[in-house]
Amino acid sequence: MELATTLTGQTVQNRVREIGINANHWYAVAWAKELHPNQILPIRLWNQEIALYRDSQGIVQAVEDICPHKGVALHKGKVQGDAIVCPYHGWEFEAGQCTKIPYFPPEQKLPRACVKTFPVRERYGIIFIFPGDPTLADQVPMIDIPQYGDPDWLMVTIGAEFQAHYTICNENTMDVFHGYLHENLQGWFDPVLLKLQETQDTVRADYRVSYEGPMTKFLGLNETSKVTTRTISVNYQYPNYINSLEGISFLYLMRLPISPQESRSFSLMFVKVRIPRWLTEPLRPVLEPVIRNLFFMRFLRQDIEMIESEYAHYISDRQRRYVEVNPAIIAVQRLMVRQYEQYIHSPSHSPSHFPSHSPSAPSANGASTEKPAAIPESI
Ligand code: FES
Numbered sequence: 001m002e003l004a005t006t007l008t009g010q011t012v013q014n015r016v017r018e019i020g021i022n023a024n025h026w027y028a029v030a031w032a033k034e035l036h037p038n039q040i041l042p043i044r045l046w047n048q049e050i051a052l053y054r055d056s057q058g059i060v061q062a063v064e065d066i067c068p069h070k071g072v073a074l075h076k077g078k079v080q081g082d083a084i085v086c087p088y089h090g091w092e093f094e095a096g097q098c099t100k101i102p103y104f105p106p107e108q109k110l111p112r113a114c115v116k117t118f119p120v121r122e123r124y125g126i127i128f129i130f131p132g133d134p135t136l137a138d139q140v141p142m143i144d145i146p147q148y149g150d151p152d153w154l155m156v157t158i159g160a161e162f163q164a165h166y167t168i169c170n171e172n173t174m175d176v177f178h179g180y181l182h183e184n185l186q187g188w189f190d191p192v193l194l195k196l197q198e199t200q201d202t203v204r205a206d207y208r209v210s211y212e213g214p215m216t217k218f219l220g221l222n223e224t225s226k227v228t229t230r231t232i233s234v235n236y237q238y239p240n241y242i243n244s245l246e247g248i249s250f251l252y253l254m255r256l257p258i259s260p261q262e263s264r265s266f267s268l269m270f271v272k273v274r275i276p277r278w279l280t281e282p283l284r285p286v287l288e289p290v291i292r293n294l295f296f297m298r299f300l301r302q303d304i305e306m307i308e309s310e311y312a313h314y315i316s317d318r319q320r321r322y323v324e325v326n327p328a329i330i331a332v333q334r335l336m337v338r339q340y341e342q343y344i345h346s347p348s349h350s351p352s353h354f355p356s357h358s359p360s361a362p363s364a365n366g367a368s369t370e371k372p373a374a375i376p377e378s379i
């Protein structure tokens with residue numbers, strides 16, 4: 001559906017800050033290099049505590065980080081072959097089942113004590129988890145990143161943490177009008193929303209922006225340092241973003257909603273290499289951190305400050321209303337609410353299955369699973 005691109009004032013529905021997630025998607029939860037053999041990495045996905053470890057084949061396993069014996073965190077234990085071993089009494093678990101209690105005689109039957117497992121995949125140097133109905137995991141496509149591993153592209157990995165609800169972070173990514181914030185970093189200016197499209201699962205906005213300065217030349221936006229205009233496509237494909245700048249660069253941004261108050265992002269930025277390949281290969285390990293730290297992290301730090309300020313004011317007064325003018329932001333809010341409602345109304349969902357709502361952010365009447373207020377369908 002094509003939407004109007006006119007900028008008009010609308011009151012933002014704060015209830016979007018109280019929604020949970022649609023757990024029937026693949027979520028990026030960790031960089032693969034963070035998980036070493038024989039180590040256990042604890043992560044949180046919408047308040048669900050999960051322990052990641054590599055089995056004897058190096059394949060990532062994901063289990064609930066709570067021992068079914070007495071509730072101790074399993075990540076404090078150790079890995080033994082294919083099993084995760086609880087630190088307290090040494091019970092061992094494999095594929096979700098208790099396979100050994102060290103103080104039981106060999107012939108004694110083990111109790112039925114299961115630990116929940118999650119579908120998990122390692123791709124693009126990232127570990128993904130499917131926290132929802134595991135029978136749907138194979139049907140739900142993962143993000144596709146064709147540039148990954150292609151030597152014609154320089155890949156820059158960028159991670160960030162935000163003390164904010166994931167919906168605020170996602171609105172920041174769609175909000176190209178905040179180039180004002182990055183003015184001192186030779187960011188973009190004069191943004192214009194050219195086109196806005198919405199489907200059941202996506203919002204795509206095309207913006208025209210202007211760049212200038214030596215960095216634009218370095219990134220291949222312009223042959224000179226003069227002003228140039230380019231079209232940025234910002235494509236929200238729940239729960240990820242795929243953004244591109246006229247095929248010159250791509251940004252794949254994967255969001256981890258840790259809890260209602262914390263979010264993390266895993267981004268892969270691809271920049272077309274404009275120097276000969278024989279020179280790029282040795283330079284790649286040097287270029288990547290330089291571009292990340294001298295360029296992207298400076299932008300990100302500015303964004304994090306704004307996002308956290310916005311969230312802090314939301315928390316201090318949840319009833320306060322704000323004014324939005326960008327129809328792309330309203331469309332992103334609508335999509336996030338729609339996905340959440342779709343999940344809580346799905347036949348496979350049960351509150352004990354996966355916490356879908358914001359447990360620590362109850363709605364005004366205290367009913368935390370209450371349907372959020374409707375956001376207008378048309379703009
Ligand atoms: S609490 Fe885990 S083995 Fe006892």
Ligand SMILES: [Fe+2]
Pocket residue numbers: 178182299303
């Ligand atoms: Fe920004």
